[in-house]
Amino acid sequence: MDNRLFFSATQRNKDCIGDVLSKILKKKGSVLEIGSGSGEHAVAFQKRFRGIIWQTSDPELVHRKSISSWIEYEDLTKKMPQPLEIDVEKIPWEIPFRLAHTLQGIISINMIHVAQWSCTVALFRESGKLLKKGQFLVLYGPFKICNKYTSESNYFFDNSLKMQNDLWGIKNLEEVRDESKKNGFSQEDIINMPANNFLIVYRKVS
Numbered sequence: 001m002d003n004r005l006f007f008s009a010t011q012r013n014k015d016c017i018g019d020v021l022s023k024i025l026k027k028k029g030s031v032l033e034i035g036s037g038s039g040e041h042a043v044a045f046q047k048r049f050r051g052i053i054w055q056t057s058d059p060e061l062v063h064r065k066s067i068s069s070w071i072e073y074e075d076l077t078k079k080m081p082q083p084l085e086i087d088v089e090k091i092p093w094e095i096p097f098r099l100a101h102t103l104q105g106i107i108s109i110n111m112i113h114v115a116q117w118s119c120t121v122a123l124f125r126e127s128g129k130l131l132k133k134g135q136f137l138v139l140y141g142p143f144k145i146c147n148k149y150t151s152e153s154n155y156f157f158d159n160s161l162k163m164q165n166d167l168w169g170i171k172n173l174e175e176v177r178d179e180s181k182k183n184g185f186s187q188e189d190i191i192n193m194p195a196n197n198f199l200i201v202y203r204k205v206s
Contacts, residue, residue, distance in 0.1 A: 039067030128183030
C-alpha cells in the first residue's frame with residue numbers, strides 16, 4: 001500500500017538543505033533525524049549521501065508509514081533502516097546499538113516550532129547524551145532573533161501556529177542557544193536559508 005505523504009515545503013527546501021549538509025557530513029557513519037515527517041527529506045538525503053545511513057524517526061504512525069512507503073518507492077530498503085518511534089520527550093530515546101556507535105550527528109527539520117518548549121529542552125538533553133565531542137546537532141526552520149520576527153510572513157506564521165496550539169510557535173534563537181550550552185553544545189554557525197528560514201549548526205564541545 002502506498003502511504004506516501006507529500007509536503008510542499010520539503011520539495012522547496014531539500015536541495016538547499018542538502019547543499020549545506022554536504023559541507024558538514026562525513027562520508028561514512030549514521031545520521032539520526034528527529035521528527036522526519038513524510039520522509040521526503042530522508043530519502044532525498046540518503047540518495048545524495050550514499051556512504052551514510054540515514055535513520056529516520058517520528059512519533060506519529062501516519063508519518064512512519066509514509067517514511068516506509070518512501071523508502072520502498074525509492075528502492076532504498078536494502079540501505080535505509082525502518083523509522084524509529086521516537087517521541088522526543090520520552091527519554092531516554094530507544095535507539096539501536098549499531099546506530100549509537102556509528103552516529104556522526106543529529107538533525108531536526110521544521111520540528112521545534114510545532115512543539116512546546118519542553119521538546120526543545122528534551123532534544124538538546126538527549127542529543128547531548130548521545131553525541132560525542134565534535135559531533136553536530138543541526139536545526140532547520142524559522143527563528144526569532146532578539147525576540148523579533150525576521151519577516152512579516154513569519155509573524156503571521158507564528159500566529160497561525162499559536163491558533164492551532166498556544167504552546168507552539170517560532171522559538172527565539174538566543175533561548176535555543178542558551179539551552180544548547182546547558183548540554184555541552186556551542187552554536188557554530190547560523191546560515192540564512194530561503195523563505196526566511198535558518199539552518200543552525202550546534203557542535204558538541206564537552
